[in-house]
Amino acid sequence: MTGHGVRTWWRRERVAILLLPVVLVAAVAASSSRIDTYWWQKGFHEQASRDATGVAMIDDEYDDGFLRYPIRAKVSVVTAQVVTELPDADRPLRVPAGAELWEVKLRWSADPDVSLTGCKVALVDDRERRFDATRSSFEAGTTVPLQACVPDEAPGPQPTYGSTKAPAVASGEVARPASWQTRVYIVTPEDAEPTAVRVWWLLPRYAELPLD
Amino acid sequence: MSRSQLGTGSLVVAALAVGQALNDRLPDSSDASRLFERPVAIGETVELRTGDLTPRSVEGATSILRSIGSSIRSPGLAVVVSFDFVSRQVSSSIRYGELRDGSGRVTVFGPSGDRNEVTCSGGPVGIVVHCTAVVEADPETLPGSVLGLAGDELDPRFDDMAVIDLDITAADVRAWQESEELEVDVYEVAGL
Numbered sequence: 001m002t003g004h005g006v007r008t009w010w011r012r013e014r015v016a017i018l019l020l021p022v023v024l025v026a027a028v029a030a031s032s033s034r035i036d037t038y039w040w041q042k043g044f045h046e047q048a049s050r051d052a053t054g055v056a057m058i059d060d061e062y063d064d065g066f067l068r069y070p071i072r073a074k075v076s077v078v079t080a081q082v083v084t085e086l087p088d089a090d091r092p093l094r095v096p097a098g099a100e101l102w103e104v105k106l107r108w109s110a111d112p113d114v115s116l117t118g119c120k121v122a123l124v125d126d127r128e129r130r131f132d133a134t135r136s137s138f139e140a141g142t143t144v145p146l147q148a149c150v151p152d153e154a155p156g157p158q159p160t161y162g163s164t165k166a167p168a169v170a171s172g173e174v175a176r177p178a179s180w181q182t183r184v185y186i187v188t189p190e191d192a193e194p195t196a197v198r199v200w201w202l203l204p205r206y207a208e209l210p211l212d
Numbered sequence: 213m214s215r216s217q218l219g220t221g222s223l224v225v226a227a228l229a230v231g232q233a234l235n236d237r238l239p240d241s242s243d244a245s246r247l248f249e250r251p252v253a254i255g256e257t258v259e260l261r262t263g264d265l266t267p268r269s270v271e272g273a274t275s276i277l278r279s280i281g282s283s284i285r286s287p288g289l290a291v292v293v294s295f296d297f298v299s300r301q302v303s304s305s306i307r308y309g310e311l312r313d314g315s316g317r318v319t320v321f322g323p324s325g326d327r328n329e330v331t332c333s334g335g336p337v338g339i340v341v342h343c344t345a346v347v348e349a350d351p352e353t354l355p356g357s358v359l360g361l362a363g364d365e366l367d368p369r370f371d372d373m374a375v376i377d378l379d380i381t382a383a384d385v386r387a388w389q390e391s392e393e394l395e396v397d398v399y400e401v402a403g404l
Contacts, residue, residue: 096339097403129337130302137336139404189338 045204056207058199062115067159069167071201073110073149077209078181080104080123080197086185091141095187101138102131102186104197106209108149109179115157115167119149119201121184123194124208130198137187148184149199150176247362247373254379260372262304262363267376268294268342272354272388276346279397284327286348289388292396293345293359293376295332303334308365308373311347314356321347322365330361331399340402351389354380 010017048056053076060071083103085093095101102123110116123131133148146152156176157167169175188194200206238244252258257266271292277283284290297306309330311319321328332343345359357380362373 094404096336096401099336099339099403128301131337132303134303134336137339137401187336187339189336192338 040204043204044198044200044206046206048205048207050207050209054209056199056209058201058205058207060201060205062159062202064161067161067164069115069159071116072114073108073116075149075199075207075209076107077197077211078105078107080194080211083185086140086143088143089141090143091139094139096137098190099138099187100190102188102194104133104184104186106149106182106184106197106199107179108182110156110176112156112176112178115159116150116201117155117158117167119199121148121186122198123186123188123192124196124198125188125192125194129192131186131188131192131194133184133186135185138185140185144185145183147182149182151180151182154180245369247360247368247371249360249373249375251375251377253377258374260363260374262301262372263297263299265306265361265374266296267374268296270294270378270380271394272380272384273391273394274389275393277393277395278346279395283393284346284348286327288348289351289354289385290327290346290348290394291354291357291359291378291380292394293347293378294397295343295345295361295376296340296402297332297335297343298340299334299337301337303337304363305334306330306332306343306361306363308360308362308368309345309347310360311349312358312360313349313353315350315353317353319347319349321345333399335401342397342400342402344396344398346396351385354378354385355382356380 048058050056055074055076058071058073058075062069062071081103082100093101104121104123106121121133125131135144147155150156154174154176157169159167194211196211197209198206199209250258250260252265252267254267254270257264272289274289275283275285276290276292291311305323307323307330309321309328313319319328321330323330328347330343330345332341335341345361349357357378359376359378360373361376362368363371
């Protein structure tokens, strides 16, 4: 091809060449649904904001395409410390070999009409290890609270899965107060140095509460 | 036909040939997605993606009684492999097992079988949990068997799998066939 021919080719194809980057971006975007489904939605990617006093504002939503309701609450850490016995324990505390038990006290506030069912709480350490709150990881009798994020005696509105009915307070239960505290117990290895408390309902949203 | 058309046609044919050559040489999807096998002997520790696994013992019997109450009476032999698992970053489980017996057969099992079962729910991170895998087999095929253990029974692809040399001899098989009922501690967190 002569020099004149090359110039003619560039002139003739200039629109197509300019569109190539656009087409490339469109092709990547069109094949990105799996990134959202298998990575973004599966991990801790949207951290809730915190104010200057360390209070995190959780703003999430349950939506299974059938039932939909908001999950909104404010949460902060009151204390987090290793304990060797539980208040009012009806049997001795037993933890796994090489482990210790952390008691995390959380302060909450939320609209009593908001359902806060199904939250999860964990400690994370400086090695990015996550220690989930699991009652079966230790033995302490019946004094361990059942719920990590709401009062056992007044958990507030409960959803009915498989129904479009809005979450409601169960008959015979009192309404949840506007603010309250919870106690959560978490087993870690003795060498763990937790740096934060993590709270979440549905990934990718979560709240991270640094420990002093 | 012009030179330009001839050139374009040649490029298309060349692209198709390169595509075909690549397709012939790349592994098919089942091969490419196979588990990463990590051989380990009894008493040694292998690092899997989700944690450290240590096979502790291999036993067998025609009848076993699980600590959760259920029992198995086998026309062949029930093989019990005890192992320890320590989750590394997040609480993880071992839910996939496959016995590759000496005759080349593969018996796949998960966490909730009627008879064959691997029981190893995720314990706290960094804490030892004692787990078991129970699988029935034809006694004659047991010498030369290996046991594979991995995380997810529904989709174990691309993940690590511990491959344990069970080191079962014909003498072991004969002894197990004549043994008493074997009591099995199915699962426990160390120290609880």
